[in-house]
Amino acid sequence: MRFVVKGAEPACLTQVRREVDRIVDDSGQGLTTADWSELKDCAQPVRDALAFEQAHLCAYCMGRLRTTGHHDVTNPSGMKIEHFVPRSVQPAQMFQWSNLLGVCSGRTVIQQGTHDTCDRVRGNRPLHINPARRPPDPAACFSYRRDGTIVGLSPEAHDDIVTLNLNADPLRNARAAAIAHVQKELRRDDTVANLRRLHRQASSPNTSGELPPYAGAVAAYITKKLRARGVET
Numbered sequence: 585m586r587f588v589v590k591g592a593e594p595a596c597l598t599q600v601r602r603e604v605d606r607i608v609d610d611s612g613q614g615l616t617t618a619d620w621s622e623l624k625d626c627a628q629p630v631r632d633a634l635a636f637e638q639a640h641l642c643a644y645c646m647g648r649l650r651t652t653g654h655h656d657v658t659n660p661s662g663m664k665i666e667h668f669v670p671r672s673v674q675p676a677q678m679f680q681w682s683n684l685l686g687v688c689s690g691r692t693v694i695q696q697g698t699h700d701t702c703d704r705v706r707g708n709r710p711l712h713i714n715p716a717r718r719p720p721d722p723a724a725c726f727s728y729r730r731d732g733t734i735v736g737l738s739p740e741a742h743d744d745i746v747t748l749n750l751n752a753d754p755l756r757n758a759r760a761a762a763i764a765h766v767q768k769e770l771r772r773d774d775t776v777a778n779l780r781r782l783h784r785q786a787s788s789p790n791t792s793g794e795l796p797p798y799a800g801a802v803a804a805y806i807t808k809k810l811r812a813r814g815v816e817t
């Protein structure tokens with residue numbers, strides 16, 4: 585995970601919240617999970633804004649977000665709008681920008697089977713580490729092994745790894761491949777200057793506003809290498 589700096593919400597979300605507040609006032613009843621459908625045409629602007637502030641990476645697994653189109657049966661790889669505090673737990677937070685995150689579809693199908701992660705496997709279980717709120721800094725709550733395993737540095741972080749199934753084979757393999765790619769670059773040139781360049785690539789979005797998938801694992805790997813040479817990032 586990486587800390588997500590929440591920017592301004594899309595104007596249409598402010599509008600939706602106003603309309604929903606009016607419905608609640610008129611009916612005298614609180615929001616229910618079904619009221620999420622009131623988002624309507626604002627769904628795409630919300631997806632775009634979430635993807636932008638997350639450098640086009642899933643807030644939980646750091647896989648690539650695909651923003652085109654709503655996640656449904658016809659578009660199974662589409663991104664989802666996730667509620668950090670689930671709708672069913674606190675319906676009042678349903679349209680709060682600070683509670684919204686962009687997440688991947690949470691399903692990878694490989695030869696060995698189907699692997700569910702992130703929101704899809706979480707259900708409505710609570711999470712402790714909020715990618716969009718610190719302390720604690722989400723990036724500092726996890727470390728990575730060279731084989732791509734993500735390790736929680738606190739009992740809470742460990743719990744969240746289990747809840748989100750972040751050590752599912754496809755994720756572990758993808759992180760290992762991202763680290764292996766950097767190792768290959770370092771065999772060619774392992775100067776501090778090159779380490780710094782690779783660290784920048786893994787921590788600062790490019791001109792399209794994107795970070796490479798699994799950049800968190802790569803950034804942590806390079807930070808360790810730099811520290812070993814007495815250089816702080």
Ligand SMILES: [Zn+2]
Binds near residue numbers: 645646687688701703
């Ligand atoms: Zn994900």
